[in-house]
Amino acid sequence: MSASSRPRGVALAAALVAALTVLPLLVILPSAVSVGAESAAAYLLRPRVGQLLAHTGMLVVVTVPASIIIGVLAAWLVERTALPWAGLWRTLLLAPLAVPAFVSAYAWVTVAPWLTGFTGAALVTTLSYYPFVFLPAAAMLRTLDPGDEEAARSLGLSPTAAVVRTVLPRLRPALSGGALLVTLHLLAEFGVLQMMRFQTLTTAIMQQYAVGFSDAAGSLLASVLLTLCLLALVLELLARGRRRVSKIGLGAQRRAVPVALGPWTAPALFFLAVLVVLALVVPLGTVGRWLARADIAGDLASGLVQVTLSTLGLALLGALAATAAALPGAWLLNRHRSGLTLLLERVTFLGSALPGVVVGLALVTLAVTWARPVYQTVALVIMAYAILFVPRAMVSLRAGLAASPPELSEASRSLGQGGTATLVRVVLPLMAPSVLTGFVLVALAVGTELTATLLLAPTGVDTLALAFWRAASELDYAGAAPYAAMMIALSVPLTLLLRRQILEER
């Protein structure tokens, strides 16, 4: 019947969202090109830009492999071995996600002031980002049917060879996805690197904004950064491979028999303990220590509550916007899959590769030049959040839609329920948990977003991240502590949500 006409409105909405996502590119690239090839080359082909690139590259080359090794090893220990207190370790290993990386950097700077530059940057980013690998690897290892591995062993492979031949290929999407996440975060990272005084392209763009507002030099640097992000996306697609790694059908799945650690138990526990101390205890302990010295009463008087509320307000609006923006695309992908919808999806996912600083710079330039009515408004900063975080909402929405297959709606309609009643009584209840997860994920990301907010916050708007950053930049550690503590407290639900994701993933 009208299967082809039905999604037209939704397709239009999805196309609008995709257009919104590529908007930053459409602003930054022309602005960079506007200076002309000669001056662009003169600006970009400088030793300084080479140094920024080298710094960015060094960080990627060290932090990405380190995160993969730590993340996979920790995931294997927790999910596939007879490690004591595995449940507790799982939570503790995920918990660093609740500590914004720039808060962790602040902690390390006060604990070990000598630890600046590359070493400090690599250490803090690794400790903050390894959970991006740990999470998917743990979810994958937990549910991996041990049958193949056992079959490989029975065919004469050594235990190690069996793992390499059967487990690693299955881990490949989780690893390449995790590595991509770490890379993109590194490319977009500002707070940690600024605090560690390690200059990369992103810190240089912020610096250029500080001296020149939205000038072409900033756009030139942003274009280089964008190119790196796209390169990372492409590399990930290649690394992911085209081989099918999932089974057809669920089969009779069982949990793998945990590997006995034997004499390795103590070293394994030691490794995890060190990791948790460095990634979690140091930041939390430091924030706690400074909190004890902080003038809480003064902070309350000077607007800690108000700042928290406005952060929550922005977080909710941002989550609402990102979820709404993800809805048409997720719906199409789930219900009307086609070449076009796949393209729309890919384009929307570009947003996840856009650093906050690029989106911020693009929207400032766009608003001040062409869209003055939204300049310096909440709407603009919410738009930035939507662009940055649509992919997070999309992933969860698709899971939700998958949980509510069209057959159930059809059954409901055949039983005489109208469209609205079906939506309210069948679709929404089934979707709700996933939608909520996506909503919370975006809200948390907004709550600790720093770079785009620095560029876009309307006059008079303050957030926890901005207030923390102001105090921390002046090395007022005690003054920054209440804001850090508040951000961590607000992010705790994230850890719990993600932990559930590992446990439930099939």
Place this chain on the structure above:
Amino acid sequence: MSKNRHPLIALLLALPLALSACAGGGNSGSQDAYAPQPQTLQIYSSQHVNVTKALAEGFTAKTGIKTQVRDGEDASMGHMIVKEGDASPADVFLTENSPAMTVVERAGRLAPVQPATLAQAREGLAPSSGLWTPIAARSTVLVYNKDKISEADLPKSMMDLADPKWAGKWGAAPGGADFQAIVAGMLAERGEQQTRSWLEALTKNAKVYNNNIATMKAVNAGEVPVGIMYHYYWYRDQAGDKQGSANTALHFFGGGDPGAFVSLSAGGVLASSDMPEQAQQFLAYVTGPEGQRVMVDSGSMEYAIGKGVPSDPALPPLDSLQAPAVDASRLNSDDVISLMTDVGIL
């Protein structure tokens, strides 16, 4: 069949409404509201937040005129105002350093400051153009670690830091507007050649910090024996718990040295202001005895520039600093930034 999509579309359509409703909700009444409000004096400020806030509150208490402050950084905000053009929400611009104001001045975006306001500042400070007024002053200093270096071994001139023997021994925050103002002074007084080679030496010799406070704390911790910064961070820390400066002392270069440069914080009224009268009133307040006292009492430790208003007694008198004589109208931060870009600092 088409009913199914209505909730989706309705949600999308409702989004802007929800956004504006929330933004509107924030607007009502409170001074910290989101969008610029009508009949509220818009103050763009790259001065320290606390000082600006104290001034704005004092002004509102006195006149009943509501104010809103947008906080930013010197050069960024100057260029922002220029780019905003006629539609800029800003009525008043307050800077940390005058070069940010001359960016706006050269773009022709400033209205002349009332002569009575200009007359409130001490002689010899106001720019020749009369398009903006000083509102405060700060002096360049060398901060040094008393355990790492003796007073006798300090450089005689800031220019001496270019000497290879100082390699790795001094800190500075060249990314900040404060430092760029110092370089603007050097550029105006010593010319491009000398400034460029000094900056080139900086890239080799100096340890780069994010801001003056970080520089001071690094010197205090003994990371580097000396650092270039402004005076007031040190006096503020000394007046507080001295955690960032207990091991340090200040050296004023004097003798008209580029290292004795005194930077003016500037105030100006935008030509595009829709509240020009109130904006002029605000500048008159800021440079007048009341505003100057508010600033001194805020503990910012910047120099007061108003006639007859004493700065904090802990500071050496402004007249005793032997600053180089530079017309503030000639300071050009764009030239400094392109020079620093050339040299590879930015």
